[in-house]
Amino acid sequence: MxxxxxxxxxxxxxxxxxxxxxxxxxxxxxxxxxxxxxxxxxxxxxxxxxxxxxxxxxxxxxxxxxxxxxxxxxxxxxxxDLPQDVVGQLAEEAARLRERVARLSRDLESIELVLSAVPPRRDP
Missing domain, CATH: 1.10.1660.10 (Multidrug-efflux Transporter Regulator; Chain: A; Domain 2)
Structure with missing residues (x-):
């Protein structure tokens, strides 16, 4: 194709x-x-x-x-079957992703905190 x-x-x-x-x-x-x-x-x-x-x-x-x-x-x-260098790269990538998830979780908590303080909007 x-x-x-x-x-x-x-x-x-x-x-x-x-x-x-x-x-x-x-x-x-x-x-x-x-x-x-x-x-x-x-x-x-x-x-x-x-x-x-x-x-x-x-x-x-x-x-x-x-x-x-x-x-x-x-x-x-x-x-x-994984070559040792790939195992090391995967471990580094997993650590990087864990850091990213933690950062995103903190950001989400901040956004939810702000949103919880906003009164509900009433449409006319």
Whole structure:
């Protein structure tokens, strides 16, 4: 399938698909005319990339995880299969996400405190 077809199948803009290629997350073949051509399994790969990005992982961590996910029968990576450097990167990322969650929780509490002090609005 061509890049426009993959974009339509996944809901991911072609611009992002080209970015994923630059980051080494997707590797399309090239047709004789230079067009990117993706296998059908690229749809699943893009969905995995989107899920990992949505979870907050950067592409530098996603890159080594994708081959492990490909070999997995159930879409999960076995901890024993993770290279030690990836384990360290995941630990750092988990710590960063915990800090972010704590900061967001504090921000939410502040907003809720302000909102609780505002009297209800009465529309005429």
């Amino acid at each position: 061509l890049i426009g077809e993959l974009a339509e199948a996944t809901g991911v803009p072609a611009r992002l698909l080209r970015y994923y290629e630059q980051q080494g997350l997707l590797r399309p073949e090239r047709t004789g005319h230079g067009y990117r051509e993706y296998p059908d399994c690229a749809v699943v790969r893009v969905q995995q990339i989107r899920g990992l990005l949505d979870a907050g992982l950067p592409t530098r961590i996603i890159r080594p995880l994708l081959p492990l996910l490909e070999r997995s029968a159930n879409g999960l990576v076995r901890p024993a």
